[in-house]
Amino acid sequence: MRIILVGFGVVGKSVTTILARRYAEKVKDYGFNPKIVAIADIDGAVINPRGLSPEKLEAIKQRGFPISKDPDFGHPGMSALDVIESVEAEVVIEVTPVNIKNAEPALSHITKAFKTGKHVVTTNKGPLALAMPALTELADYNKVYLRFSGTVGGGTPMLEFAKRCLAGDKILAIRGILNGTTNYILTEMSQNRVTFQEALANAQKLGYAEREPSMDIDGFDTACKVVILANWIMNKKITLKDVDRTGIRDISLQALDEASNSGNTIKLIGSVDGGGRPTVKPTEIPKTDPLCVSGVLNAVTFSTEFAGEQTLVGRGAGGMETASAVLRDLLYIRQHLANKLLT
Numbered sequence: 549m550r551i552i553l554v555g556f557g558v559v560g561k562s563v564t565t566i567l568a569r570r571y572a573e574k575v576k577d578y579g580f581n582p583k584i585v586a587i588a589d590i591d592g593a594v595i596n597p598r599g600l601s602p603e604k605l606e607a608i609k610q611r612g613f614p615i616s617k618d619p620d621f622g623h624p625g626m627s628a629l630d631v632i633e634s635v636e637a638e639v640v641i642e643v644t645p646v647n648i649k650n651a652e653p654a655l656s657h658i659t660k661a662f663k664t665g666k667h668v669v670t671t672n673k674g675p676l677a678l679a680m681p682a683l684t685e686l687a688d689y690n691k692v693y694l695r696f697s698g699t700v701g702g703g704t705p706m707l708e709f710a711k712r713c714l715a716g717d718k719i720l721a722i723r724g725i726l727n728g729t730t731n732y733i734l735t736e737m738s739q740n741r742v743t744f745q746e747a748l749a750n751a752q753k754l755g756y757a758e759r760e761p762s763m764d765i766d767g768f769d770t771a772c773k774v775v776i777l778a779n780w781i782m783n784k785k786i787t788l789k790d791v792d793r794t795g796i797r798d799i800s801l802q803a804l805d806e807a808s809n810s811g812n813t814i815k816l817i818g819s820v821d822g823g824g825r826p827t828v829k830p831t832e833i834p835k836t837d838p839l840c841v842s843g844v845l846n847a848v849t850f851s852t853e854f855a856g857e858q859t860l861v862g863r864g865a866g867g868m869e870t871a872s873a874v875l876r877d878l879l880y881i882r883q884h885l886a887n888k889l890l891t
């Protein structure tokens with residue numbers, strides 16, 4: 549499987565690491581033989597149609613920005629769109645930074661990949677939050693796969709669990725803590741009486757927060773994930789503008805204390821059900837609720853018609869965690885191509 553990697557930040561680098569580390573075992577178990585034939589970043593590209601060796605990938609990582617200075621395979625100034633158009637590959641992995649204003653440049657990368665017959669694996673929430681119904685239709689039209697399991701829950705397979713493991717049931721409602729940064733902030737505030745600003749600064753230092761902190765604390769990141777869950781799991785056709793959203797800026801230590809005195813705490817909860825508008829808002833929940841996880845953890849509860857409530861808990865962010873979701877998606881595509889299924 550020839551792969552074009554678009555974006556070489558934390559997730560992009562982690563993808564090359566995980567592919568190298570799991571290579572032998574995945575070839576053995578799945579006949580999966582991934583070759584990264586190109587990496588495109590903002591300065592240009594590195595291209596080797598025979599596949600960039602693990603040593604070369606390591607050297608590119610070590611050398612850092614700009615990647616296109618590579619003496620053997622560098623193409624300074626070559627755009628990601630040109631790479632996607634001109635380099636032969638089966639899959640594009642799109643891991644550029646999230647942009648929820650117009651979803652670019654990821655949206656153009658993904659549509660270009662579709663139009664040139666390439667499957668797409670992405671961890672980028674922007675294009676899905678703004679145009680998921682159109683993108684899934686375009687993928688179907690071009691008979692290619694679009695997989696995005698790293699967009700919700702990081703390495704924790706929330707989308708896969710609901711879609712595949714609960715396939716025999718009907719999911720009536722979904723509610724969850726879908727953002728590690730806000731959960732970390734609220735946990736620090738309530739358990740350690742740290743101020744909002746201090747907790748946010750720590751989350752940024754630890755690498756959980758988005759580049760633009762408003763994405764996390766004003767609930768946009770959670771809202772993007774609600775959109776993805778609503779479309780993929782509950783067959784809604786919605787985008788970000790359909791979500792009612794309130795962030796955690798106004799949550800005070802006093803409000804957290806009052807909740808605590810009643811055996812509750814406040815969490816930023818994203819939810820969607822069969823009826824009204826999906827919402828993101830700070831919500832008081834009992835400390836005994838399985839959703840009530842601490843720190844940077846994410847948790848989601850699926851309420852189902854027959855199997856009752858199922859809660860999945862795990863780390864929702866991090867380079868290697870998210871890269872494991874990318875590998876999961878690649879294996880999915882590999883298996884489905886081998887079985888000639890397109891579902």
Ligand code: HSE
Nearest residue numbers: 727728729756758865
């Ligand atoms: N900033 C996000 C979070 C990263 O804190 O959960 C993963 O989407």
